[in-house]
Amino acid sequence: MEAWILPMDEKYGRPWPTSTLIFNGEIVSWYNLWGELLDYGQYLIGSLLQEGKMGELGNEIASQASRLDKLFSRFNSLSLEDATNDELLSYYSELHNAYTDWFVIGGLVEPVGYAGERMARELLPRLPEKEREEAFSLLTTTTRESFSRRESIELLKIAGAKSEGMDVSAMLSEHAEKYHWLHNNYFSTETLGADFFKSQLENVLSDFPDPKAQIGKMEEDSASIKEGKRVLLGRLGLDGQGRALVELLDIFAWYQDFRKEYIMRMLHYLDLIMGEIGKRKGLTLEDVKCLLPEEIPSLFISPPDHALIEERKKRFLFHFDSQTGESLHGIGEWSLDMEEELLGSSTHKEDIVELRGLIANKGHAKGRARVTMSAQDAKAIREGEILVTSMTTPDFVVAIKRAGAIVTNEGGILSHAAVISREFGIPCIVGTRMATRVFKTGDLLEIDCELGVVRRVPE
Numbered sequence: 441m442e443a444w445i446l447p448m449d450e451k452y453g454r455p456w457p458t459s460t461l462i463f464n465g466e467i468v469s470w471y472n473l474w475g476e477l478l479d480y481g482q483y484l485i486g487s488l489l490q491e492g493k494m495g496e497l498g499n500e501i502a503s504q505a506s507r508l509d510k511l512f513s514r515f516n517s518l519s520l521e522d523a524t525n526d527e528l529l530s531y532y533s534e535l536h537n538a539y540t541d542w543f544v545i546g547g548l549v550e551p552v553g554y555a556g557e558r559m560a561r562e563l564l565p566r567l568p569e570k571e572r573e574e575a576f577s578l579l580t581t582t583t584r585e586s587f588s589r590r591e592s593i594e595l596l597k598i599a600g601a602k603s604e605g606m607d608v609s610a611m612l613s614e615h616a617e618k619y620h621w622l623h624n625n626y627f628s629t630e631t632l633g634a635d636f637f638k639s640q641l642e643n644v645l646s647d648f649p650d651p652k653a654q655i656g657k658m659e660e661d662s663a664s665i666k667e668g669k670r671v672l673l674g675r676l677g678l679d680g681q682g683r684a685l686v687e688l689l690d691i692f693a694w695y696q697d698f699r700k701e702y703i704m705r706m707l708h709y710l711d712l713i714m715g716e717i718g719k720r721k722g723l724t725l726e727d728v729k730c731l732l733p734e735e736i737p738s739l740f741i742s743p744p745d746h747a748l749i750e751e752r753k754k755r756f757l758f759h760f761d762s763q764t765g766e767s768l769h770g771i772g773e774w775s776l777d778m779e780e781e782l783l784g785s786s787t788h789k790e791d792i793v794e795l796r797g798l799i800a801n802k803g804h805a806k807g808r809a810r811v812t813m814s815a816q817d818a819k820a821i822r823e824g825e826i827l828v829t830s831m832t833t834p835d836f837v838v839a840i841k842r843a844g845a846i847v848t849n850e851g852g853i854l855s856h857a858a859v860i861s862r863e864f865g866i867p868c869i870v871g872t873r874m875a876t877r878v879f880k881t882g883d884l885l886e887i888d889c890e891l892g893v894v895r896r897v898p899e
Contacts, residue, residue: 441760442733443543445767451544454483455762456551460782462775463756466627467813471783476762481555484548489684494691497545501695504542508702511538515709520716525740528720532713536733539706542699549696553854556580556689557798560853563682566675573799573890575672579686580853581862582693583666587701588837589863591619593655595637599644600651612637624704625815625835627729629711693854700834700856726753794895795872797847800858803867805845805887806897809879815839826885828875832857840864845887847875847894869894 444456457476462469488494511534520528560579564572598615602608612634619637623630648654673683711725714736718728721739728736730752731744748771757775759782760767770778810825812818818839821827827843829836831850840846840860845867848857852871861868867889875894879885884897 441758441767443540444547445760445765447540447544448547449765452484452487452548454480455765456480456547456760458762459760460779461758462779463752463758465754468626477551478555478558481551481553482559484552485555485559485685485688488548488552488688489681494684494688498691500545501698504545505698505702508538508542508706511535512705512709515712520712523716525720528713528717529737529740532710532717532736535706535710535713539703539710542702542706546699546703549692549699549854552688552692553696553852556685556692556854557852559685560689563676563678563685566677573892574802577799577802577853577862578665578668578672580689580693580858581665581669582690582859583662583669584690584694585662586694586697586859586863588697588834588860589658591622593658594618595640595644596648596651596655596658599641599648600655602641603645603649603651608641609634612641621704621708622837623815623835624707625833626707628816629707631708689854693859696854696856697834697859704834723749730756792874792878794893795847795875795878796892797869797872797875797894798853798858799889799892800846800853800855800868800870801861801866802889803845803865803887804889805867807844807885809881809883809885810839810843811876811879811881811883813876826887828879828885830876831855832860840866845869845885845889847872847879847885847887849873849875 441456441459441461444459446455449455457472457480460471462471488497515531515535518531520531523531557580561572561576563579564575567575594615598608598611601611616632616634616637620632621629622632644651673686676682678686714728715725717723717736717739718725721744723739723744727744727749730749731739751771754771755775756769756771757778758767758769759778805826807824807826808822809828810818810821811828813830815833815835818827818829818836821839821842823842824844825842826845826847827836827839828847829849831848832840832846833856836856837860841864843866846857846861846869848855848870849872850870851857855870857868857870867887869887869889869892872894879894879896884899886895886897887893888895
């Protein structure tokens with residue numbers, strides 16, 4: 441939120457809408473009023489559709505990515521253990537500032553995505569009603585390549601070399617160096633080595649005995665999307681503003697994934713630096729992550745408040761009021777009282793057997809539910825199970841590849857789950873609001889991506 445309050449206000453003329461974040465262990469719940477989020481998204485889209493603004497946005501994204509690439513390269517050569525305390529804090533400050541700057545642009549993704557979906561539907565009245573859902577899905581599918589797809593193709597190329605009898609050890613090491621961060625998330629990071637990608641390579645060869653043919657199919661699918669989108673735009677007869685909106689949504693469907701790629705890479709270095717800070721002050725990395733950014737330098741001035749850290753691990757609430765510009769945060773009973781005051785009480789919906797959501801990718805599926813809020817737990821998913829979660833992030837990809845379908849509480853057509861489901865051809869419904877509260881692991885579910893329905897099937 442540090443990036444989305446004052447910096448977004450200064451850059452775009454308005455801060456993010458009023459927000460409440462509740463941390464319960466490793467689960468974070470983020471609340472906004474739907475109307476405020478849509479209004480903010482429409483405001484941002486209006487600004488970004490002005491002449492020259494999309495080009496400026498693209499240049500700024502590329503410039504910041506280049507800055508981060510240089511920062512990562514320099515950090516690779518640092519010896520954190522040999523750094524003085526002041527040097528260590530300067531590294532933290534530099535990375536923290538870069539992280540915040542990256543999120544200023546990154547804060548556009550959700551409001552633009554949600555509002556853009558509604559605006560995109562208004563472009564479809566020329567089409568027969570039965571064609572509109574499929575056309576909407578195509579209209580909001582990016583023609584740009586995600587890092588998940590890029591990594592998959594590069595691993596397929598290594599598989600192709602191995603199937604031709606080549607020694608691919610060096611290729612796997614290089615691949616691991618490039619993609620070691622794939623399982624990183626906001627709460628934990630993991631450095632994946634060549635052995636991990638060797639096991640992934642074996643899976644690829646098992647699934648695709650002819651890797652080159654699979655690459656060809658993926659490239660054909662990509663070309664088909666581009667051509668289908670071109671034909672659809674012609675049928676819709678859009679004016680310049682309509683075409684600009686479609687291009688903007690194409691950019692953001694790609695950018696939400698690109699944004700996360702750099703976040704996952706930044707988290708690798710951030711954890712290394714905070715881990716070293718914690719080691720010097722007798723704290724675990726988890727302890728340091730429970731501190732606010734402004735509290736970290738004070739560790740070298742006065743002893744940490746261990747009791748406060750332990751309370752924050754259990755529960756922490758942050759609230760920002762966009763009208764007053766004020767924010768507040770706290771722990772324990774205060775956080776429970778504030779949650780009740782701000783959000784009211786919620787009940788578990790055990791009697792609901794069917795939910796509706798947005799169709800992110802078409803298809804039908806039937807299978808056992810695997811309900812989880814954790815990417816780590818999701819890795820235990822069995823082939824063909826239905827992944828039911830709040831929202832997916834790139835560290836869910838290992839599970840997604842085995843899932844029979846994806847169902848999420850949150851997100852829209854430009855969300856990670858929507859984008860990745862299209863790339864891997866998996867039925868997907870997003871934005872059900874309460875799937876993780878309605879369904880339980882082991883429930884037999886039927887996913888109908890023609891109607892946008894998820895239902896529990898009686899046994």
